[in-house]
Amino acid sequence: METDTASSFAQTTEPEPASQEGPPPRPHVEAYRAASNALARVCRNITDWEAPGLGxxxxxxxxxxxxxxxxxxxxxxxxxxxxxxxxxxGPVAYYRAFWGRHDDEGVAERGRLAGQALGDEPSITIERDRVLAQAVVDRTPDDARLRTPVGTMTLAGxxxxxxxxxxxxxxxxxxxxGQEVPESLDLAWPEVIRLASELAVQNGQAVDLVMAITGRGTLPEGFTVL
Structure with missing residues (x-):
């Protein structure tokens, strides 16, 4: 009996995977998007902007x-x-460079001035800034260079x-x-935790951190990776 060679070949060979279309994934961009969306959500529910915040x-x-x-x-x-x-x-180098010029009073004052600049409708201002920033990030390549207070960096860094x-x-x-921390931040926490752990290693704090997060000890009073 004759064999249908073409039919036999079609049945025994695996189909080629579908071609991948679209730009490559940018997990750092998606983490930024999740964090900025969470900020806007929390701010929409704030009713007392003059209440105690932090410090x-x-x-x-x-x-x-x-x-x-x-x-x-x-x-x-x-x-x-x-x-x-x-x-x-990269981000670790950024924080290390920033530590050398850290100015607590300057940071506090810039925060107050930035708060005043939010105007009469802070949540609307923040949402506007979120939309503008995300649009810029989405269209800017990872290797684009930008100017920071500590030097030139890539967007991805x-x-x-x-x-x-x-x-x-x-x-x-x-x-x-008095709000719940948004669950949408779960998309950002891996990047945050990764950076925090890298900073802990740079600071010589890795053992303290690992012992604490595995239930083998507590963090020293005042512990911070920043």
Missing amino acids: EWTVRDLAGHVDRALVNVTAYLEAGTEPGAPFVD YLPTRTFELAVHTADLARAT
């Missing part, structure tokens, strides 16, 4: 501080690079530092205003 900040001050994680992305990309500025290779700020301070705002 010496009011809720308005704290919201203004974290809003800078939106507006600065756009501003730093638009600023272009500064000739002769050092290249800062800088963005995790803003996700860190957005996620942590959104949780601060939620707690300060």
